[in-house]
Amino acid sequence: xxxxxxxxxxxxxxxxxxxxxxxxxxxxxxxxxxxxxxxxxxxxxxxxxxxxxxxxxxxxxxxxxxxxxxxxxxxxxxxxxxxxxxxxxxxxxxxxxxxxxxxxxxxxxxxxxxxxxxxxxxxxxxxxxxxxxxxxxxxxxxxxxxxxxxxxxxxxxxxxxxxxxxxxxxxxxxxxxxxxxxxxx
Numbered sequence: 160x161x162x163x164x165x166x167x168x169x170x171x172x173x174x175x176x177x178x179x180x181x182x183x184x185x186x187x188x189x190x191x192x193x194x195x196x197x198x199x200x201x202x203x204x205x206x207x208x209x210x211x212x213x214x215x216x217x218x219x220x221x222x223x224x225x226x227x228x229x230x231x232x233x234x235x236x237x238x239x240x241x242x243x244x245x246x247x248x249x250x251x252x253x254x255x256x257x258x259x260x261x262x263x264x265x266x267x268x269x270x271x272x273x274x275x276x277x278x279x280x281x282x283x284x285x286x287x288x289x290x291x292x293x294x295x296x297x298x299x300x301x302x303x304x305x306x307x308x309x310x311x312x313x314x315x316x317x318x319x320x321x322x323x324x325x326x327x328x329x330x331x332x333x334x335x336x337x338x339x340x341x342x343x344x
Contacts, residue, residue, distance in 0.1 A: 182201075279309055
């Protein structure tokens, strides 16, 4: 907005108000409320609106243009997540044998247990190398053999803390792993 003689102005950085008495180039001279003349650069001042100027601005406003501008600026709604969901583990590994292999025909219990432990070890190593902070291993309730073997595996790592996963989400047969990134494995 162009500043002209007779405009009421304020400074941007200070609390100085006054009326413009002279404009030469980018230097504007104002007379403040106490009668002192002070010089400012034009970019340091803003024109204050008087009642007459406000009425004139309202009269000259094209409301259709304003409506179009308001309609075109629509914010995208981002889905909100609850705090529990925000900190939930990103990777869930189901170690039930029917999820790991097509057929258990010809496999002994020892072979099935080794397949489950190897899968858990690979997923844990993958999470450590990719800096994934949390995992959940679903092992089921059963007799607890797989759970004991998993706990033995997890104890081998210095940077891993394990505990029972959220009961409401995973039930009784799940263990949650937290990986600390600043501790060597």
